[in-house]
Amino acid sequence: MNTSPNHFADPSDADTLSRLRDRLGLNHFADPSDADTLSRLRDRLGLAAETEGLLDVAYTTIDSPVGTLLLAATPKGLVRVAYEIEDHDRVLDTLTQRISPRVLRAPRRLDAVARELGEYFSRQRRAFDLPLDLSLSRGFRQLVQQHLPEIGYGQTRTYRQVAELVGNPGAVRAVGTACATNPLPVVVPCHRVLRADGTPGGYVGGPAAKQALLRLEAAA
């Protein structure tokens, strides 16, 4: 914007300004002490927003054997687990449109989720004990997603079997869609649903991630 010194006829004015900015640290966007201050202030903002009831969506990212996972939670519970190939920026945009623009990176709300996922990936945990917010899916898809945790650790079902499980045996294709649009992969185990011929079928995190999870559970 209008910060360039050439607005000033007098060159010493321009010099004053650039010196002013330099001396006040105004040009040092990458200054390490500013970065520290800002990271501390952002942490503080996350805590204050939580206290004030303004933190509609808190998120964090964790490393996992299937890549970086984005975890997001509303005050009701875990609302989204996203693989890197889903594009985390796009996922945050969707949360902004669908839930609320009050979205902050605030890891504290995700502490329990991160801990349980860590245990799962190190084969210390076979089921998740977390409040879930399924508000990103509706109707039949949500119904399927509610039933998926009934498929136990290390077990698999076909899309047809899941259709029967939810009492709608003709809805095989719709079960496939419900799995493909699962907003909570890993935690809601759509990776345990396979094709009738035993091949893995598609997966929101890509076929390699699906196979990695199936191998992890088979080895336990």
Add this chain to the structure above:
Amino acid sequence: MKQPFEKVVAEHGGTVLRVCRVIVGVHDAEDAWSETFLAAMRAYPDLPDDANAEAWLVTIAHRKAIDVLRARKRQPAPVGELPEVPTALGLPGSADGDLWQAVAALPDKQRQAVAYHYVAGLAYAEIAEILGGTTDAARRAAADGIKNLRKNYPGAATEGVPS
């Protein structure tokens, strides 16, 4: 399309911190920053999608800074203490206590106009909306502020002027 608030903080957090430092001084800048972003987060869902986020944040920071300055005036000044010691606060060029004092000594309007134009990069029309008054008055306040800084901060005008 609206951005996640996290993006707003990431993009403008640094500028707002610098504006707060100039307006209320290094000591109170962090409180002013926190108040600004908490208020902004509260109001964010109602901000029009095409609004200038930086001008909006500076407007909030302006109000929060006035609160901070008022609260400070209500408290009796500690006797014998130097105003705004910028050293030991980890600022770049923090040996430059003279300049911070020169900035702190500016009349409020001039200091605000300088901060909003030269630090936040707002246009004078936007600054006029924040300060009240005309665009010309905002431009004059910034120019007077710079003039005063040159007068009261001798280091500014003497070194490094291209000859």
